[in-house]
Each structure stands twice: as C-alpha cells, then as structure tokens.
Amino acid sequence: MKYILPILFLLMRVPAIAQSDHFSFTHANITDGLSNNQVNNILQDSRGFMWISTMSGLNRYDGYEFKVYRHDLRDSTTLADDIVTRIAEGPGGLLWVSAGTGQNIYDPRTEKFTRTNDKALQQLGIPAGIITTILKSSAGQYWFVHPTAGLYRHDPKSGKTMTLKHGAIKSIATDTITAIAEDAQKHIWIVHHNGILEKLHGRTGEVMQQYTFAQRLPNQNYGLMVDADGDIWLYCTSEARGLYYLNASTGGIVHYTQHEGPLRLNNDIVRGVTQDNHGQIWIGTDHGGLNLLNKKQQRITYLLHQPANPKSLSQNSITSLYRDNNGIVWFGTYKKGLNAYHEYIEQFPLYRNQSYNPRSLPYDDVNRFVEDAKGNIWIGTNGGGLIYFNRGNGSFTQYRNEPGNAASISSNVIVSLLIDHQQRLWIGTYTGGLERFENGRFVHYKHVDGDAQSLPNNNVWELFEDRQQRLWIGTLGGGLALYHPEKNNFSTYRHTTVQSNYIASILEDKSGQLVLGTSNGITRFAPQTGEFSDLPVKSGTLSNNNVICLYEDSRGLLWAGTREGLNCYDAAAQSIRTFRKEDGLPENTVLNILEDGEKHLWMSTTNGISRLDYNHLRFKNYDEADGLQGKEFNENAALQTRKGELLFGGSNGFNLFTRTTSARRNTRRP
Numbered sequence: 001m002k003y004i005l006p007i008l009f010l011l012m013r014v015p016a017i018a019q020s021d022h023f024s025f026t027h028a029n030i031t032d033g034l035s036n037n038q039v040n041n042i043l044q045d046s047r048g049f050m051w052i053s054t055m056s057g058l059n060r061y062d063g064y065e066f067k068v069y070r071h072d073l074r075d076s077t078t079l080a081d082d083i084v085t086r087i088a089e090g091p092g093g094l095l096w097v098s099a100g101t102g103q104n105i106y107d108p109r110t111e112k113f114t115r116t117n118d119k120a121l122q123q124l125g126i127p128a129g130i131i132t133t134i135l136k137s138s139a140g141q142y143w144f145v146h147p148t149a150g151l152y153r154h155d156p157k158s159g160k161t162m163t164l165k166h167g168a169i170k171s172i173a174t175d176t177i178t179a180i181a182e183d184a185q186k187h188i189w190i191v192h193h194n195g196i197l198e199k200l201h202g203r204t205g206e207v208m209q210q211y212t213f214a215q216r217l218p219n220q221n222y223g224l225m226v227d228a229d230g231d232i233w234l235y236c237t238s239e240a241r242g243l244y245y246l247n248a249s250t251g252g253i254v255h256y257t258q259h260e261g262p263l264r265l266n267n268d269i270v271r272g273v274t275q276d277n278h279g280q281i282w283i284g285t286d287h288g289g290l291n292l293l294n295k296k297q298q299r300i301t302y303l304l305h306q307p308a309n310p311k312s313l314s315q316n317s318i319t320s321l322y323r324d325n326n327g328i329v330w331f332g333t334y335k336k337g338l339n340a341y342h343e344y345i346e347q348f349p350l351y352r353n354q355s356y357n358p359r360s361l362p363y364d365d366v367n368r369f370v371e372d373a374k375g376n377i378w379i380g381t382n383g384g385g386l387i388y389f390n391r392g393n394g395s396f397t398q399y400r401n402e403p404g405n406a407a408s409i410s411s412n413v414i415v416s417l418l419i420d421h422q423q424r425l426w427i428g429t430y431t432g433g434l435e436r437f438e439n440g441r442f443v444h445y446k447h448v449d450g451d452a453q454s455l456p457n458n459n460v461w462e463l464f465e466d467r468q469q470r471l472w473i474g475t476l477g478g479g480l481a482l483y484h485p486e487k488n489n490f491s492t493y494r495h496t497t498v499q500s501n502y503i504a505s506i507l508e509d510k511s512g513q514l515v516l517g518t519s520n521g522i523t524r525f526a527p528q529t530g531e532f533s534d535l536p537v538k539s540g541t542l543s544n545n546n547v548i549c550l551y552e553d554s555r556g557l558l559w560a561g562t563r564e565g566l567n568c569y570d571a572a573a574q575s576i577r578t579f580r581k582e583d584g585l586p587e588n589t590v591l592n593i594l595e596d597g598e599k600h601l602w603m604s605t606t607n608g609i610s611r612l613d614y615n616h617l618r619f620k621n622y623d624e625a626d627g628l629q630g631k632e633f634n635e636n637a638a639l640q641t642r643k644g645e646l647l648f649g650g651s652n653g654f655n656l657f658t659r660t661t662s663a664r665r666n667t668r669r670p
Contacts (some may be wrong), residue, residue, distance in 0.1 A: 023292075023303050024311040024627075025331075028338040033066030035059050039332025042322035043087040045095065047108065050324065052338055053084035058097060058106075069106075069113070071099075077112035080104055088134035091142055091156045094120070096131055103130045125161040126152050135180045135188070137202060143180055143188060150175040151190065153205065164205050172207060173198060179224035183248070191222040191234060197246070213253050214244055225273040229295075233281065235270035242268045243283060256293075263300045265291050272321030276329055284318030284331060305336075308356040314339050348609075348627040351389075352653025362387060362398045366649030369639035370417040370425070377647070378425060379654075380414030382634065386427060386437075399442075401432075407441040415636060418463035420471060428460030434473060445490075447478070453489035456481050462636075464506035464514075470527070472514065474503025480516065480525060495523065495532045504635075505550040507558070509571075515558065517547035522560060522569075535569065540576030542567050543588075548635055551593035553601065555614075561590030566603065566612075579612075584619030586610050592638035594646050604633035604648045609655075629653045 028034055036056035043051045050061040057070040058079060072078040081100025088096045095106040096117065103117040114120075121128060126144055133145040144152040150165035151172065166175045176193040183189060186202040195214035198207050214222065214234055225233040232246035242257035242265055255261055258268050267288025274282050283291040290303040290313060306312040315336035322330045331339040354360040363384025370378045379387040385400035386409055402408040411432025418426040427435035433446035433455055448454040457478025464472045473481040479494035479501040494501050495518075505517035514525040515535075521542060522535045544564035551559045558569040565580040565588045580588050587607035594602045601612040608623040608631060624631060629652040637649030647656045 023341065025313055025339040025341050026311075027314045027336075028061070028066075028340070032337075033059075033068075034337050035066070035068040035070070037333070037335050037337040039319055039334075039338055040085045041087050042320050042330045042332055042338075043089065043095075044322070044324040045089050045108070046093055048325070050330070051087050051095065052332065053087050053097070055083055057082050058084045058087070058099075076115065077110075079113055080115040086132070088131065089136065090120070090134050090144075091124075091154060096120075096134060098130060124152070124154050126154075132178070133180055135182060137182050137188070138186050139202065145177045145180055145190075146175075148175060151177055151180070151205075162205060164200070172200070173210065176219075178220075178222045181224045181226040183226045183230045184228070185230065189224060189226055189232060191224045193219050193221070195220065195222065195236075197224075197232065197234060199248075211246065211253075213246070214241075216241075223270070223272060225275070227275045227281065227295075228279055231295075233273045235273060237271060240268040241270075243270050243273065262298060263293065265300075266302050267291075271318050274321045274323040274329060276323065277327040282321060282323075282329055284321045286317050286319075286334075289313050289316040290318065290331065306356055309354060348622065348655040348657045350627055350629055350653055350655055352629060359395060361389075361653055362396050364653045365634070365651045366637050366654045367413075367415050367634050368417045368636050369647050369649065369654075370419050371639065371641050372419055372425075373423055375642065377639070377641075378417055378419075379649075380417050380427065381412070382414075382651070383412050385409055385412040386414055399437075406444075409435055409437075409442045410444050410446070415459075415461055416463045416474075418465060418471070420465050421469045426463050426471065428463050428473070429458075430460075430476075431458050433458040434460050452492070453487075455490055456492040456494075462503050462506050464508070466508050466514070466527070467512065472506055474506050474516070475501070477502055479503070480506075480514075482527075493525065493530055493532075504547055507550050507552055509552075515550060517550040517560060519546050521545040522547055522550070536574050537569075537576055538574040540578065542576060543578040543580065548590065549592050551595070551601075553595050553614075554599055559593050559601065561593055561603065564588050566590045566593075579619075583617075584610070584621070586619075586621040586623070591633050591635050592648065594638055594640045596640075596646065597644045602646055602648075604638060604650075606632045609633070609648060627655070629655055 036054035038055040039052055041053040045051060052059040057068050060067045069079055071082045079099050080102050084097060084099045086098035090096050093108055097104040097106055105114040105117055105120050127149050129147050131144050132147055135143040142154045153162045164172050166172055173196040174192045174194060177190050178193055179191045181189045188200040188202055191197050197211040199209040201208055220236045221238045223235045223237050230248045232248060234244040242255060245254040256263060256265050258265050267285035269286035270283055271286055272284040276282060279295060281293040283293060285291060292301040292303060303313055305316050315333040317334035318331055319334050320332035328340055328342040351361045353362060353364045363381045365382035366379055367382045368380035376391050377389040379389055381387060385398055388397040399409050401412050411429035413430040414427055415430050416428030425437040433444060436443040445455050447456060447458050457475035459476035460473055461476045462474030471483040479492055480503055481490045481492050483490055500518040500520035502519040503516055507515040509515055516523050516525055524533045524535060542562060544562035546563045547560050549561040560567040565578050566585060568577045579585055587605040589606040590603050592604045596602060599614060603610045608621055608628060611620045622628060629650045633648055633650040639647040645656055645658050647654055
C-alpha cells in the first residue's frame with residue numbers, strides 16, 4: 001500500500017526574506033477525523049501508513065481516513081495511555097509507541113498493543129528503558145537509542161545486537177544520546193545531551209569524527225537532520241538556541257538565529273527540521289511558523305498563519321516535522337492539528353479573491369473567458385463586471401457598471417465574450433445587451449421594442465465569429481442574430497417549429513452551416529438560406545434535449561453536454577453515444593468541454609472535473625481535494641489558451657492548468 005496525499009501543490013520561487021502567499025497547505029484536524037489537535041509526533045511506517053501521535057490517542061491515516069487508537073480500561077490490548085508522545089518502527093514492522101510514562105508495542109498484523117516493551121527489549125538484548133528513537137539504516141539494521149545506556153544496533157538477518165557505550169572499545173562520548181541520523185555514505189550521526197556531535201562508521205560503529213560546537217548548555221534535548229548533501233542541521237528542542245549548520249565536507253559551521261548569521265530566523269525555538277524534494281530546508285519553530293531556507297540561493301522565507309487564508313499554515317506553533325516517502329512534508333501544530341505540503345499538492349492552481357491580497361482576483365464568480373493577442377485573459381463575471389488579467393505582471397483590472405456613466409459597461413453580469421478578427425472585444429451580458437469595448441469605452445447595443453433591426457434580446461448568451469468573419473449572437477429566448485457592421489444593425493432568425501430560441505452554444509461545421517445547441521436539442525442553421533434543419537441521426541438519441549454546451553474535437557466528433565449526460569455525435573455514422581455516471585462521469589450534468597494536446601477531453605460538471613481518455617473510454621475525476629475552485633462549475637466558464645492551458649471557472653474563482661500538471665496526480669487518492 002502506497003500512501004498518497006489528496007491535495008497536490010505547485011512549488012513557487014522563494015523570495016529573499018519574506019512572508020510568502022504562494023504556499024498552500026492542506027489541514028487535517030479534529031473535524032477531519034484526527035483525535036486531537038495537539039500533534040506530538042509523525043511517522044510513516046514501512047507499509048505506507050501515516051501515524052500521528054496526539055494528546056488524545058494514536059491516529060493512523062491510510063490515505064482516505066483516520067483510524068484512532070485509544071486506551072480502554074476494559075481491554076488490555078489497547079494503549080496504556082491516551083497521551084502519545086513518540087512513535088518509532090522497529091524490526092518486524094512493530095511500532096514502539098511511547099504513551100503516558102511507558103512504551104507500548106503495536107503489532108500491525110493483529111492491530112493490538114502490548115503495554116510494556118520488556119519482552120521486546122529482552123529478545124533484542126537491550127536493557128530495560130523507554131527507547132527514545134529507532135533508526136532503520138539503509139543496510140536494514142536497526143539502531144536503538146537507549147535513554148541512559150547508549151546505542152544498540154540490531155541486525156535482523158543475524159539476530160545479533162551490537163552495543164556502543166561510553167568507555168567501551170568503540171567508545172562514544174556519552175551514554176545519553178538524544179538524536180540519530182544516517183547520511184548518504186551510510187554513516188551514522190549522533191548527538192549527545194551535552195551537545196557533542198559524532199559521526200560513526202555505519203558498519204563498525206567506530207567514531208570517525210567529533211564536534212563540540214553546540215556544547216554550551218548541559219543536558220539538553222537536541223534534534224538532528226542530515227540533508228541530501230550530507231550536511232548536518234542541529235537544534236536544541238528545549239532551549240531557544242536557533243539552528244546550527246555543519247558543512248560536513250569543509251567543517252564550516254553557521255549558527256542561524258534571530259539576531260546573527262547570514263540569514264535570520266524569525267524565531268529561535270526550533271522544533272523540527274526536514275528537507276524537501278528541491279533541497280530546501282524546512283525549519284519548524286514555536287510561534288514563528290515555518291522558516292524555509294534555500295541553501296544554494298541563500299534565501300529564507302517565512303511561512304505563517306494568515307487568518308483570512310484557509311490554505312495558509314493552520315498555526316504558528318510547530319511541534320513536529322516529517323517528510324514522507326512521497327516527498328510530502330507534514331507539520332504538527334500545538335493546537336491546530338496537522339498540515340501537509342507538497343510541490344504538487346494543488347495540481348489545479350487556483351485564482352480567487354483573497355481579502356489579504358490586493359493583487360488577487362477582485363471577484364470570484366466567473367462566467368466566461370477569452371484570450372487576447374498578447375496571451376492575456378478577459379474574464380466575465382456573475383456580478384463583478386469585466387476583469388482583465390495581465391498574465392505578464394499578474395495584475396487584474398476591473399470594469400464595472402457606473403450609474404450615470406454612459407461609457408461604462410451596461411451590466412455587471414457577463415455571460416459571453418469574443419475577440420473578433422479586428423481584435424475588438426465583444427461582451428454579452430445578462431439583461432444589459434451587447435457591448436463592444438474600444439479605446440477604453442463601451443459601445444452599447446440593446447433591444448428596442450418595435451425595431452426589428454435592433455438586438456432581438458438583451459440576454460446575450462453566446463457570441464461566435466464564423467469563417468467569413470460574421471458575428472453571430474445567440475440569445476436567451478430571442479433566437480439567433482447576425483450583426484451587420486456596415487449598417488450597425490442586426491438580422492434575427494427564429495425557429496418557428498420545434499427548436500427553442502434559447503441558444504446555448506454555436507459551432508460551424510465543414511459545410512459552413514451553424515450547429516446550435518439549444519434548450520430543445522441540437523439544430524443546424526444555413527446562413528445562405530436562413531433555414532433551420534434537424535441534426536440527421538440514424539441511431540441513438542440525446543440523453544436530454546437541454547443542451548448546455550457543444551464541442552467539436554480534433555477527430556471531427558461533436559460532443560454535447562446536457563443535464564443528463566455527455567453525448568458524442570458521429571456525423572459520418574449519424575449516430576449518438578451517451579455517457580453517464582455509470583460510465584464514470586462524476587455527475588450527469590456536463591457544463592463545458594475542452595480538448596488537451598493529447599486529445600483527452602476535459603469536462604466541468606456540477607461535481608468537479610472529469611478527463612476522458614477517448615482511446616480507452618476511461619474517465620478520471622477530480623474534485624476540491626485536488627485544488628479545484630469548488631464542487632460545481634459555471635456554464636460557459638471554460639477556455640483553452642493558445643499555449644494549451646485549460647481554464648475552468650465557477651463561483652469561487654478559476655483553475656488554470658496544463659495537462660502535464662494535472663497528470664502528476666497519482667491514481668490513488670487519500
């Protein structure tokens with residue numbers, strides 16, 4: 001079983017010394033199944049399960065949900081105490097769980113606890129005591145740190161245990177060790193209570209090197225981390241002493257604190273240190289949140305809790321750090337549960353309004369997109385007017401209706417957008433008619449009662465420019481209209497028999513006919529004759545006549561999203577095939593359809609986004625756990641940029657991603 005985190009995130013570049021808004025964390029607290037929000041220790045076992053010790057029991061996370069283990073007076077095979085402080089994995093996959101004043105042994109095969117470690121220690125030839133740390137080396141041997149009797153190495157293959165004690169032949173500095181780690185050369189590093197740091201030969205256990213730079217205060221609890229370069233990071237968990245860095249190849253030492261050193265921590269109480277996939281050093285502090293140190297660039301970033309940002313760190317008091325086998329970095333907090341971060345935690349980058357960030361999207365409810373010649377995006381919103389997204393500098397400019405200003409946009413509810421061959425922006429609104437944006441002002445087109453050459457309806461749902469550069473307007477109840485630029489007026493075409501005059505989508509087929517998705521099915525319109533005709537079908541029927549969207553893919557297949565499923569129309573065979581929830585869709589209501597560069601179809605629905613691998617007719621579904629703006633998306637709120645990026649919008653902003661980014665998600669979800 002491989003553990004996988006549900007929410008994946010894209011890593012951003014780090015500023016020199018700053019609080020960064022570009023890091024997203026997923027939180028797991030008591031409301032999500034964690035037994036207590038005070039996290040003491042984190043561990044991933046050899047089976048891939050995550051174990052989290054708290055002040056109210058032991059928690060196992062299998063990638064889907066938490067299972068809580070607690071003390072039960074009536075059952076001697078449960079935990080001896082609910083206050084769980086440390087977890088370590090020993091030989092045979094047994095967990096050594098420090099609970100209360102004792103140490104329990106958990107057997108994953110039986111899911112039962114032995115409330116003392118006496119028998120386990122006796123079998124290993126280790127004296128009585130609460131083992132503080134167990135390290136499994138790359139050679140498969142287990143190093144046990146005894147609280148007062150030194151260090152023990154057990155080889156499961158031979159069954160032998162070697163003792164390393166102060167005063168013995170292979171003498172170590174003291175018998176009171178607080179932390180242990182292994183480097184890439186398979187050598188072992190230990191730090192003693194008095195601050196002495198030693199490097200041991202991984203095979204013989206001999207002391208190879210000794211450092212005394214941290215030996216200033218006696219009897220301290222130290223933490224130790226060896227990074228991918230073989231360099232050492234040493235910190236004191238019981239005193240505010242910052243962080244020591246030892247360059248193992250040169251012997252150079254740097255002391256990072258709030259007040260000295262080339263880079264400054266924002267807090268000297270360090271509770272844990274780990275390293276991510278890119279070599280950056282994560283430093284957990286008490287009341288200082290996370291300090292992210294980039295060794296190569298010599299930069300540091302402060303990651304803090306932001307009350308208005310639900311994806312920021314849940315609390316600034318960090319109690320523990322752990323990097324699992326998938327590169328996910330876990331952070332335990334003092335009162336706010338568990339946090340997790342990965343460079344791909346959020347594979348669907350989200351743009352939304354952030355009250356704490358004036359440069360964020362100014363309005364969340366997104367209805368429509370269109371891309372201009374510069375690669376920037378115009379965004380139509382459901383109440384926030386028109387927004388221009390300058391992707392070069394990341395800025396947003398908003399245009400709203402201004403009462404009394406005839407040059408402003410007529411409505412703040414925008415439902416369609418188009419940039420024509422002259423690079424003019426056309427805007428369809430709900431109740432406000434049609435707009436053309438030129439030279440910083442809006443030109444208005446509205447329906448006029450009694451004027452047959454005016455816009456037929458002020459609800460402009462769809463805009464389309466055909467191959468002859470004619471502008472077609474689909475309205476909500478007023479039929480289809482054609483704009484005549486030379487006369488600055490409109491011709492209106494209404495279907496008088498079967499089809500609805502609510503035009504939801506417009507395409508153009510190879511013959512130059514328009515294909516219209518309506519609230520009463522799909523129809524074709526011949527601009528040459530002004531006639532409507534039914535879609536020729538020999539086999540199959542639409543799943544529902546209420547057509548929300550149409551899309552013609554690279555194969556020439558016509559796809560229609562309805563309230564009751566996805567439909568594929570093959571013009572050559574004149575057949576319709578329908579896909580529904582039972583075929584793999586997350587929901588039957590399909591709102592938008594796009595195609596990526598690998599010819600996969602992407603659909604937004606009322607229950608997330610789905611990707612269809614057409615070659616295998618297999619759906620892969622994504623939801624809010626993957627970083628989507630929400631469960632439900634908006635009609636028409638979809639766009640593929642010229643670079644191949646996909647945008648989908650809803651009431652909580654929009655996601656902008658590439659197929660490569662989204663494909664990084666593992667098939668299993670936690």
